[in-house]
Amino acid sequence: MISKERASRIYLTMHRIRGFEEQVVSLFESNKLRGSVHLCIGQEAIAATVCSNLTEKDYITSTHRGHGHCIAKGARLDYAMAELMGKATGYCKGRGGSMHIADFETGNLGANAIVGGGIPIAVGAALASKMQKRKEVAVSFFGDGASNEGIFHEALNLASLWKVPVIFVCENNGYGISVPAWQSTSVEDISVRAVSYNMPGVTVDGNDVEAIDEAFRAALERARAGEGPTLIECKTYRWLGHWTGDPQPYRTREEIESWKEKCPIKRYGEKLLEQGFTAEELEQLSQQAKKEVEEAVDFALNSPLPDEGKILEDVFYEEA
Amino acid sequence: MSKKTYAIAIRDVIAQEMRRDENVFIMGEDIEILGGIFGCTRDLYKEFGTERVRNTPISEAGFIGAGLGAACAGMRPIVELMYMDFTLVAMDQIINQVAKTRYIFGGRAKIPLVIRGQQGIGRGNAATHSQSMETIFMHFPGLKVACPSTPQDAAGLLRTAIRDDNPVMFFEHKALYADKGEVNDDPEFMLPFGKADIKREGTDVTIVANLLYVKRALEAAKELESIGISAEVIDPMTLVPFDKETVVNSVKKTGRLVVVHEAHRNAGWGAEVAAMVTEEAFRYLDAPPLRLGALACPLPFALNLENAATPQVADIVQAARQVCYR
Ligand SMILES: Cc1ncc(C[n+]2csc(CCOP(=O)(O)OP(=O)(O)O)c2C)c(N)n1
Ligand SMILES: [Mg+2]
Numbered sequence: 001m002i003s004k005e006r007a008s009r010i011y012l013t014m015h016r017i018r019g020f021e022e023q024v025v026s027l028f029e030s031n032k033l034r035g036s037v038h039l040c041i042g043q044e045a046i047a048a049t050v051c052s053n054l055t056e057k058d059y060i061t062s063t064h065r066g067h068g069h070c071i072a073k074g075a076r077l078d079y080a081m082a083e084l085m086g087k088a089t090g091y092c093k094g095r096g097g098s099m100h101i102a103d104f105e106t107g108n109l110g111a112n113a114i115v116g117g118g119i120p121i122a123v124g125a126a127l128a129s130k131m132q133k134r135k136e137v138a139v140s141f142f143g144d145g146a147s148n149e150g151i152f153h154e155a156l157n158l159a160s161l162w163k164v165p166v167i168f169v170c171e172n173n174g175y176g177i178s179v180p181a182w183q184s185t186s187v188e189d190i191s192v193r194a195v196s197y198n199m200p201g202v203t204v205d206g207n208d209v210e211a212i213d214e215a216f217r218a219a220l221e222r223a224r225a226g227e228g229p230t231l232i233e234c235k236t237y238r239w240l241g242h243w244t245g246d247p248q249p250y251r252t253r254e255e256i257e258s259w260k261e262k263c264p265i266k267r268y269g270e271k272l273l274e275q276g277f278t279a280e281e282l283e284q285l286s287q288q289a290k291k292e293v294e295e296a297v298d299f300a301l302n303s304p305l306p307d308e309g310k311i312l313e314d315v316f317y318e319e320a
Numbered sequence: 321m322s323k324k325t326y327a328i329a330i331r332d333v334i335a336q337e338m339r340r341d342e343n344v345f346i347m348g349e350d351i352e353i354l355g356g357i358f359g360c361t362r363d364l365y366k367e368f369g370t371e372r373v374r375n376t377p378i379s380e381a382g383f384i385g386a387g388l389g390a391a392c393a394g395m396r397p398i399v400e401l402m403y404m405d406f407t408l409v410a411m412d413q414i415i416n417q418v419a420k421t422r423y424i425f426g427g428r429a430k431i432p433l434v435i436r437g438q439q440g441i442g443r444g445n446a447a448t449h450s451q452s453m454e455t456i457f458m459h460f461p462g463l464k465v466a467c468p469s470t471p472q473d474a475a476g477l478l479r480t481a482i483r484d485d486n487p488v489m490f491f492e493h494k495a496l497y498a499d500k501g502e503v504n505d506d507p508e509f510m511l512p513f514g515k516a517d518i519k520r521e522g523t524d525v526t527i528v529a530n531l532l533y534v535k536r537a538l539e540a541a542k543e544l545e546s547i548g549i550s551a552e553v554i555d556p557m558t559l560v561p562f563d564k565e566t567v568v569n570s571v572k573k574t575g576r577l578v579v580v581h582e583a584h585r586n587a588g589w590g591a592e593v594a595a596m597v598t599e600e601a602f603r604y605l606d607a608p609p610l611r612l613g614a615l616a617c618p619l620p621f622a623l624n625l626e627n628a629a630t631p632q633v634a635d636i637v638q639a640a641r642q643v644c645y646r
Contacts, residue, residue: 035444035621086444086622097446097621113448114409115378148377149409176378178354184377250353306620308628315617 002213006052007272008285010209013048014265015289017041017068020077023297024067024084024098028244032301033085036113037098038065042207042239045264046171047072049212050139053220059107059125059138061118064099065171065238066111069141074106077296087303093314094306107136115176116142116149119168123155126164126223137165137223145176147190156197156231165223167216170233171206177242178250194231206234207264210271237262322505327497329471330360330436333478334398336507338368341396344482347374347383348400348437357402358438358497381410384435388418391433391487398482401437403445404453404491418487419462430485436478440532440582441630442495446621452583452614454530457489458559458592464488464513465560469534471501476511477557484513493531514561518570522552525576525640528567528593530555533580533631540636549644559589567593568600575606576643580636585613607643612636 002010021041027033040047043065051060051072062069070080075091083090084098091103102110109125112118122140129136146152147170159166170190174181187193194201200222204211212234219230237259241248269282324332338344345368346361352375355362365373376383380401387397401407407414414435422429441450457463464486468474474492481488519534520541529537534555541551552570556563571577577597579590590611597609612631619629 034623035446036449086625092621094622095447095618095620095625097444100446100448100621113446114406116409145378148379150379150381151409176349177357178350178352179375179377183375305624306622308624311615311620311625311628312617 002210007275007277008281010048010052011265011268011272011282012285012289013052013072014044014268015286016077016292017044017047017071018265019289019293020071020081020296021067023081023293025240025244027085027297035097035099036064037084037244038242039240040065040068040238042259042263043171043173043236044068045209045268046169046206046212046234046236047141049209050169050216053213053216054107054137054139056106058136059109059122061109061122061125061138061140062111063118063142063146064111064113064115065143066101067098070101070103070108070111073103073108075103075108077292078299081296081300082303085300085303086306087300088306089299089303116146116151118142119146119152120155120158122166123159123164126159126166127162130162130164135224137167137220139167139169141169141171143176144170144172144174144181144185144190145179147193148184153196156194156199156229159229160197160199163226163228165226166229167219167223168229168231169216170231171236172233173236173238175238175242175250180250189233191231191233199229199231201231201233203233203235206236207262207267209264209268321502323500324471324503325497326468326471326474326492326499326501327359329475329503330478330492331362331364332505333475333482334361335364335367337479337482338364338372340507343394344396344398345372345374346398346400347376347387349376349378349402351375351400356400358494361400380406381413384410385413385417387433387435388413388421388431391431392421392429396432396482398434398436401435403449404437404439405449405451407435407453414457414463415460419460422486423462431487432485433487434481434490435487436481436490436492438492438494438497440493440495441619441626442532444621444623444626447618450619450626452581454489454491454559455583455587455589458589462487463560464558465491466513466558467491467530468557469496469531469555471499471503473511473517473555473557475503476509477513480510480513483510491531495532511557513558514563516554516556516563516566518552518566519555520551520553522550522574524550524574525578525644526552526554526567526570526574527636527640528554528556528577528579528590530559530581533582536631536633537580537636539633540640543633543637544640547646549640549646551640564596564600568597571597571601572604575604577605577609578612578636578639578643579609580612580631580639582630583613584616585611586616588613607645610639610643612639
């Protein structure tokens with residue numbers, strides 16, 4: 001069961017992510033933001049639900065489509081937006097941008113522009129937690145396409161072998177850019193790949209908060225009990241192009257519209273009304289998110305550019 | 321001749337070569353219906369089908385290795401990497417397998433394999449998607465390395481690469497794809513490997529540059545002319561094999577050398593050229609050779625930082641003035 005407090009947190013987080021990304025689109029279109037931005041609109045339930053079960057001390061590794069993970073794990077919207085705009089006040093001093101954003105203070109070990117790149121890093125974070133006898137877990141988010149990289153297979157084997165507290169969360173949105181999963185992936189359900197690595201694998205509706213939550217809590221319990229990793233596949237869909245301006249010749253308008261019907265935010269809102277939330281409560285949460293996003297945009301727009309004189313700082317750690 | 325973009329010049333050569341030889345095929349990520357993210361394979365699947373214009377999963381080590389195997393077994397694969405940065409996830413297959421197979425197996429294998437894709441700055445792709453990779457592949461023997469800077473060069477060098485029975489690393493630049501130029505449409509038009517192109521003749525300083533930096537060096541040459549310095553701009557075209565003769569002869573004439581590239585300056589290929597020229601033309605030099613390249617930090621995202629990290633036209637002008645003591 002999802003407590004009332006956690007339910008409203010999940011709902012708020014989903015709105016934060018959606019609102020943040022809607023602003024990213026319009027900033028991009030008005031040339032105030034550049035680079036590679038990949039939006040997770042339509043997939044918000046996964047990050048929001050998974051991270052509602054984590055503390056700031058737990059770890060995540062994320063992907064090129066990482067704004068949702070970053071926000072759900074507790075990042076401030078203003079510093080995140082500033083990073084996307086390449087400002088000095090951004091989480092990574094403007095050096096990383098959308099594809100390389102991290103917030104080590106909230107346990108986010110980074111977005112990752114290399115498909116599959118974050119998966120073994122989560123295994124390592126979980127290993128550290130285990131070696132130091134801490135209770136933190138690590139979660140690795142990645143796409144369906146990433147499960148075709150060799151590194152995915154190596155990471156799952158390591159995690160199972162070492163029984164480390166890591167949870168692999170595959171966001172299967174049916175495509176890797178233009179390539180449909182059926183054309184790139186030898187299995188229909190990526191969760192069956194868990195069998196090869198002797199760990200449980202489950203597939204859930206990735207637009208259904210409660211289904212994700214149930215699967216994730218079972219995996220979390222297993223991880224915390226020292227029983228090792230789990231692979232959770234969340235079936236979902238990205239509403240927007242792979243990049244801003246993607247002509248999307250690889251899918252139909254009808255397909256996109258049919259998935260918009262399954263909007264995770266709308267669906268969860270309806271569930272919450274059934275469970276006794278009032279419409280006013282929900283409205284208040286979405287308004288709160290909207291306000292935070294607006295403030296974040298203002299903050300980012302008014303932030304200074306990074307100082308070119310510091311460009312060579314941080315290549316190496318140096319004693320102060 | 322016809323006027324076309326760098327991207328279309330590449331696409332047209334791939335199509336012509338696939339028509340000419342049915343063993344030529346191309347594979348890579350998103351190359352079918354999307355036509356590659358820069359359109360270098362646009363619509364090719366319509367003519368050649370999805371067997372020969374083959375979408376791959378996101379499995380770079382796997383499909384580069386498969387390219388090697390197919391080449392050993394009689395095909396002539398072209399492997400497209402969406403970003404040349406992704407060579408890094410396939411490095412064992414490229415360096416330990418592709419580069420070494422012919423030599424270590426006693427010269428018995430022929431490896432007509434092209435690994436091509438784009439790299440570089442210009443689109444705010446940041447650290448892992450903006451790197452210049454060519455230097456690394458020059459270090460390990462067994463790979464040819466081509467770097468076209470114009471549509472015509474892209475066409476001529478790519479055809480040579482596809483017909484070569486050796487593995488070729490073919491580096492395109494994302495900021496050049498939209499550039500237009502006259503291209504020779506003759507289906508036999510080839511530019512030889514190991515032959516540098518003097519893009520501009522001059523007498524006071526030799527500037528050697530590749531890819532995007534050929535353009536920038538030419539811009540610098542124009543500015544230098546206005547202050548009375550005549551710069552010769554040389555594009556090596558291929559870094560392996562390298563046309564030492566053209567560069568050395570130029571320096572014998574000018575007495576001065578500046579090498580500029582987008583790859584990191586530290587241990588970049590400019591160092592190799594500077595050393596080569598120092599060995600071969602030491603007594604002709606009137607100033608120490610200078611190297612310009614990206615600073616020794618990962619390429620930062622913010623545009624002002626990206627510019628600060630990479631040589632600008634003004635830096636090239638400044639370097640040329642310095643070696644000319646002006
Ligand atoms: C190693 C590597 N190969 C290719 C790419 C280019 N690329 C970026 S995102 C992407 C698709 C990823 O698909 P998936 O893992 O399903 O994630 P999604 O984008 O659908 O969220 C590709 C091919 C990359 N960034 N890194
Ligand atoms: Mg996907």
